[in-house]
Amino acid sequence: MKKKWLVFTVILSLLVGGMAGLVGEKRAEAAPAAFAHPGLLHTQTDLDRMKQMVNAGTQPYLEGWNQLVNSPLSQAGWTPRAAATIIRGGSGDNVALLFNDIARAYQNALRWKISGSTAHGDTARDILNAWSSTLTTLSGNADRYLASGLYGYQLANAAELMRDYPGFNLTQMQSMLLNVFYKPLVERFLIGNEYGKDHNDAYIQNYWANWDLANMAATVAIGIFCDRRDIYDMGVEYFKHGAGNGSIYNAIPFLHPNGLAQWQESGRDQAHTQLGVGLMAVVNEMAWNQGEDLYGWANNRFLRAAEYVAKYNNGDDNVPFAAYEWGSGTNGAVQTHAVISADNRNEYRSIWEMIYNHYAKRKGLSVPNIAARAALVRPEGGPNIQYPSTFDQLGFGTLLYTRPAGGGGTAALPEGNIPDGIYRFSLRLDGKVMEAAGTAGGAQVRKSTYTGAALQQWTVTHLGGGQYSIKNTQSGLALEVAGGSLEHGAKFVLGSSNGGDNQRFAFIPTGAGYHRITPVQSNKPADAAGNNTAEGALIQQWRYVLGANQQWRVEPVAVNVRLQSFNYPDRNVRHSSYRVRLDANVSPAADAQFKMVAGLADAAGISFESVNFPGRYLRVRTNGEVWLDLNDSTAAFKNEATFRRVAGLADPQRASYQTWADSAKYLRHTNYLLYAQAGTEATFQEDATFREVSP
Template identity: 80%
Template sequence: MNKKAWTIAIVFSLMAGLLGGIGAEKATAAPAFNHPGLLHTQADFDRMTQMVNAGTQPYLDGWNELVNSPYSQSGWTPRATATIIRGGTGQNYALLYNDIARAYQNALRWKISGSAAHGDTARDILNAWSSTLTTITGNADRYLASGLYGYQMANAAEIMRDYPGFDVAGMQDLLLNVFYKPLSERFLIGNEFGGDHNGAYIQNYWANWDLANMAATVAIGIFCDRRDIYDIGIEYFKHGAGNGSIYNAIPFLHPGGLAQWQESGRDQGHTLLGIGLMATIAEMAWNQGDDLYGWANNRFLRAAEYAAKYNNGDDVPFAAYEWGNGTNGAVQTQTVISDASRGQMRPIWEMIYNHYANRRGLPVPNISACAGLGRPEGGPNSSHASTFDQLGFGTLLYTRPAGSGGTAALPGGNIPDGIYRFTVRLDGKAMEAAGASNGADVRKSTYTGGANQQWTVTHLGGGQYSIRNVQSGLYLDVASGSLAHGASFQLWSGNGGDNQRFAFIPTGEGYFRITPVHSNKPADVTGVSTAEGVPIQQWRYILGSHQQWRLEPVSVAVRLQSHNFADRYIRHSNYRARIDSAVSPAGDAQFKLVPGLTDANGVSFESVNFPGRFLRVRANGEVWLDPNDGTEAFKNDATFRRAAGLADPRKYSYQMWSDAARYLRHSNYLLYAQAGSGATFNGDATFQEVSP
């Protein structure tokens, strides 16, 4: 998503959440977070305590690593200071990361053994920093500080949140107003403190910069009980514009269950840092019930296997990687994997191994070998600042019995199943199939309503989709599964290949990248041409309008979820349209999105359980489910423009076709078409299209 769109989305989302609706409406409480629920749950601590007390291996070896760490000793006097500088003149950030390591390790010793001396030490360190630190500054490296130390500070604080004398409110204030708002949020999506990514081109910063701040965002959201902040981190993981989101961090899928990491051509130290940070995000989300480990068909597992295999000394495939850097996106290229820092050991593998092998029961031979080499995992040491990038002690903290499973679930997809036409932002022309047999070209031409210009979209799970041409039933496919620029989009029989799986990545204002998951190179109009019949190819995303597509429903069944009352959906009740929760019968909240009755470029909402009745705006602005009488007046009143959401451009707002100033919105839970502005109105007029 572009910078401005992300900024608008988040500002309006936060304001709407704070202000709520109007009249009798009251904001719906977000689901409560599990506490403790960052990297460790209470069940984890109970397991550690039991195993350590019983002398069970490898827990006991992991415990001894912790006990023997110089940073886990009680009685430390904190060195809190008002200003932390990372990068440039006067650097003093070692004060912060040393004290966080001490707070975290002492917190672990208290939680596992019950030692009050260690609990008091952890509490006093955290309280000292929350009452003293006011600023994190320096050059661009300050964003590394906000991310790395933000997620670590939140994890130490989460362990201590119920400890006597711990200042929870003070720590929440520190994390929100020193780490998150001016730094992590600004870096990822931009806000009132400035543009995202420090004003650079979106691909300029390596994946680990995003990932550190994504980890901080997820951790701070949980610790501060801020669902809106947590959701920003989760959404960025799935669809973010920068290099830390999952498809950008893991751009290429290779044979043999391997996937190339974004920094693999740079060096292995930063590659492993990024792998560890993505695992950290996935582990925290798992403990809140969201399975990011499995998102995108276990894409992260394949990347971790790739990095582990290469750092174990084996060869791996490498595809040429391009990115844009600086402020203008000057193209840079890496053609070989880097052996710099190859074989470096970081305490990241136990978390990953125990999830995939023991929670999920999946084969991970290369990850298993890496974990075995580093067992028992220790923690930071004074040899180099980079050893403080991870909290460590994975053998103690993450070892779990085989078959331990879990209750986290994959988040849903972002596009409802159904039939769509795809129109390119460049000139509004539609993607079409040039034939109906294997190998038929895919191109773009003026939309005529033909079945060769309509596509059946089906969610396969984890945010990946198949796309089939309605005319032929054949699948959208990248020729030969090529990773190269310029590989053709074509039709082919279904084979389940990664070159026939796609993700829809929001780019803002209602447009998406249609991205083949094997290459992360979206559907691209060859030569940026506006001519008829121009072929569609794959190409590195360069923010071009020729790579952004609008998904316009031809026949799509959806529920319309309120943006600011997330448990409520548009439904009809005695034919009056309103928003309600727990709708029964379920069909009352299900609508078929069809081409607009008055203009096929718009959309109309036909009831699923009362076919022939449509959401229609009456003369007084009320919205009812009325039967189509075939008149032009009815068609106008029941046709809407499907626009980017006023409160969140990843969602939708619906303008009346005949009066663009009026939007569908809820007021006192009833649906109207009204004109308005401001955060409350924008939230009331924004909806998410979700599958029934």
């Protein structure tokens, strides 16, 4: 026994010694930016404004306050009806217990925040504590995923108002939201995890936009409430580029003239259409309160969709509709909506004050249809016990979101996901690249074997909000969809740059380092018709069907970047006395800027040339260290300075770099220095993953 203990002690000391640098590095990791609290649907500034206006008797705040006070769900003294198991859908459905109590907790919390009434504060606290100490399971048929989303975001919002209230059990509520709502249901539904495949094992387009959006709202809300930046970031990334129908381009597939955009469920019915619009507004509002402008993402795409839905529900039949197709079930069987649906038209949902006050008051934009819709029922009320669907929204928008012109803080548009520069686009199907067939306006776009010609290279420029112009490097003409068509099969051609919707594109990740190159007007990506592998096959737009003929590798030809560490996002790859390392606050900034160019050893790879020391490249020396060395034009140097750019080991939407001579080795940092090493453990994968950021 003593010998075994001695051996264990020696091994342990070696492990501790060997990992000392790594542990030290991890301890030095910068904490992620802190969330603002309260910071979900309501900030402290919002709450102070409501209190001031109600006390002063200012309209329409006072009318909105009276709606809240007169709600039967906002009365103090309610005894919670917490249950260990909640079922939505199927036998034993008892979900009304949960959504009624959430509404009561939220409304009592608001009354405490605005009036200071501890009777209402105590009621909200007691309801929330009862549920967080009792609920262990959300169950039922597929509707359980609606429960996880709708009631997950609502619970987090009620709890956020109470997080500092005496006796409120913050950690217990955080644990319940993470372990009952988020992990087994919300995360599983959106992206899949150890609990099962995403979207309940269905084809990715099977579930309507509102299913995704409910769970996206829960993701963002739970991330903020639980101070989990990773969860919040996943929700925001899904909003921008997610695979399901709730992400912004899938939820709003078509742009129409006159500032309108078609909602994904418009051909289904107007009740679910408005539900989805309201849920996207919730995601946008919570992100705004954390400093990110998702309202404005994709060139105010959400505004255009909300105008469209409001216009039709206000009784105006003059809205265009493009035939909408989607894949259903488990095998993607094609379904079609050919006309807009009048079902549930003009059903009012308490979603419009939030949207109106953002665009009209915060941003000063003209939103005539949204304004008219909000004015129809002002002041907005809350859930009605007789109508379960009214509990889908928290309500009371007139009180909560009315704001003065210019009021409501500021937020910034997130960065795009592709740095500006010159690229080639290589098709996953056969490796052929996108090429312009000529240099004149109207020239068609095809695919062909890469030769390095300028006709095969494209200048990509971020226009803001994740949208890009793509211009052919040879001619300078813009890539566009012929005639601005929304139809399947419309060809990609060259045209004079005019900034139109049909000349704007999004790069939407599809996994394994590939993207769909998606015209924002149609949401139908660049597609090689019929999986055609022939030289010169034309490129068209087509509904995304998960095909290799629709997925493109976006490969740098000449792109200036910073390489931001995945697990140390405050640090960037830089050279210092020619040694390559990770540092924060790099000065001079050019030490952390590199030009990604075609690989010195092979154009299929990439090399990193220093911006401020041209002619010097990141190069792996024989001892595995990475230095900024002068190109001596030898074959050995070219091999040592060339890398394969692959999907990030820790995040496929980032990048990792294999050495050209040994695909088992990757650029990675350890103790803030860069090396080329092999490894498979999670820490290695994080150390070997980088984000390419515009300088």
